[in-house]
Amino acid sequence: MLRVYGDVFSGNCYKVKLLLHQLGLEHEWRNIDILKRESRTPEFLALNSNGRIPVLQIAPDMHLAESNAILQYLANDGQSDRLWPGGRADQARALQWMFFEQYSHEPYVATARYIVRYLGRPPEQEERLQDKFGPGYAALSVMEKHLEANAFFAAGRYTVADIALYAYTHVAHEGGFDLARFPAVNAWMERVRGQPRHIGMG
Amino acid sequence: MLRVYGDVFSGNCYKVKLLLHQLGLEHEWRNIDILKRESRTPEFLALNSNGRIPVLQIAPDMHLAESNAILQYLANDGQSDRLWPGGRADQARALQWMFFEQYSHEPYVATARYIVRYLGRPPEQEERLQDKFGPGYAALSVMEKHLEANAFFAAGRYTVADIALYAYTHVAHEGGFDLARFPAVNAWMERVRGQPRHIGMG
Known part of the structure; x- marks a missing residue:
């Protein structure tokens, strides 16, 4: 197993x-x-x-x-109707967003939440926390722009790229991000939550 | 084209x-x-x-x-003898190292070089530069440990994972990293340079 x-x-x-x-x-x-x-x-x-x-x-x-x-x-289980797309360009597009998530999103959106939720926002981390908001909001803005014109991130449907980006986006407020600024991101999160067999965190 | x-x-x-x-x-x-x-x-x-x-x-x-x-x-051009491996586990292993490169290696090894080479090591960036060495050396140590037991990063042969990690590793000294500490990394870089049609940077 x-x-x-x-x-x-x-x-x-x-x-x-x-x-x-x-x-x-x-x-x-x-x-x-x-x-x-x-x-x-x-x-x-x-x-x-x-x-x-x-x-x-x-x-x-x-x-x-x-x-x-x-x-x-x-x-990538060989079933083309699953969550890793089948075509070469769609696969690369999914990976593009997954690399975006790890490089431009997670180090800011996730780390802000880590400082607040896991470390309890200690004063000596406040400057580091504040430094997360500029790049974190920039990443959320890149997502917003894409989602204004697309329902999902790759292949025109729900894929692993959506899972990768949903994970820290849906709890970004726990790190202090105001998600109300991003209506297309909110609508996409609702679509993600509406997928079959969706489960929440924890 | x-x-x-x-x-x-x-x-x-x-x-x-x-x-x-x-x-x-x-x-x-x-x-x-x-x-x-x-x-x-x-x-x-x-x-x-x-x-x-x-x-x-x-x-x-x-x-x-x-x-x-x-x-x-x-x-990923459908030719199994090329540089994207064919098997499911080998593909995931190549991606593991490529995500490692973007999350744990590039933000430190590449950024130190950027501060020194592109920005000219301005005094106001010195603290930021110094903060790159701990995590950067940690990433190089993870590579060293893997390369002590393996010739390449995935699939037992030269793949895109090696290209991803070679790019900033071979110029890490330009950011101030001492690569002499990592004999297995140096031997691997020689193997990468020995691949057919290798070209240098620039």
């Missing part, structure tokens, strides 16, 4: 949980508490030397890291 | 140039000077609303952004 090492309140881990549920794949979930540095133990580093969650065990001695690589792996 | 918008001294753009050359694909190169904010003009933002290079024109009205998505698109 598939085994996930993760934290259900981490957006990167929630991506994997949501997709596993939508694909109907049974799995075992092993909780990793990053605040207790459980992702930095020798045992965990043997699974992912980069010391990050989530990690997916795909065979007894084979572990896959990086949330968006895990999404691609799980959805 | 394929058209690339980029800067030949940007590692993210060099990835695309190297792969196009190795695949023998003719292309037109349009230089974009980011210091002159040419990636933020209305014309450029119409190609990539995120305002970043490289961008690949794949059809008259179709543009692809994100360097690693471009690599996957170009190599």
Whole structure:
């Protein structure tokens, strides 16, 4: 059986949980508490030397890291009606948005939430927190512009790119972002929540 | 014909140039000077609303952004002996390292080089520069550990994952990183340079 090492309140881990549920794949979930540095133990580093969650065990001695690589792996099951698109350009477009998510969105939108929710917004992190809003709002604006003209991010339908971007966007307010500024993003989030077998975080 | 918008001294753009050359694909190169904010003009933002290079024109009205998505698109040409692996686990492993590159490596290794080489290491950026070395060395150490036991990053052979990681690693010293600490990384860089039709940056 598939085994996930993760934290259900981490957006990167929630991506994997949501997709596993939508694909109907049974799995075992092993909780990793990053605040207790459980992702930095020798045992965990043997699974992912980069010391990050989530990690997916795909065979007894084979572990896959990086949330968006895990999404691609799980959805790339040879069934063209599933969540990894079939065509070459559509696949690349999905990946474009998944790389956008990890480079231009997550380091700001997710990290602001981490500072507020996980660390309790300590005063010594306030400057770092404030630095997240400019780039984070820029990323949300890029999403808004795309979603003003498109229902989803790639292939004209719900794909793993939507899962990747939904994970931290839908909880961006927990880090202090005002999502009311982005009507197209809100309408897209409703479409994501309306997909079959959608589940929430946690 | 394929058209690339980029800067030949940007590692993210060099990835695309190297792969196009190795695949023998003719292309037109349009230089974009980011210091002159040419990636933020209305014309450029119409190609990539995120305002970043490289961008690949794949059809008259179709543009692809994100360097690693471009690599996957170009190599995913249906020829299993090319640089995008054929198997599901190998594809996911290549993507794992490409997401690692964009999240854990590029923001530190590439940005240090940007501050030194592009911005001329101004005093007001010194603290930001110093903050890059801890995470940057951590990423190089993750690579070193993998390369102590593996010749390449995915599929047991040279793939787009190696191109993605080579681009900024081989110029990491320009940002102040001491690559002599990483013998396995150096041996791997020699293997990358020994691939057919390898070309250098610039």
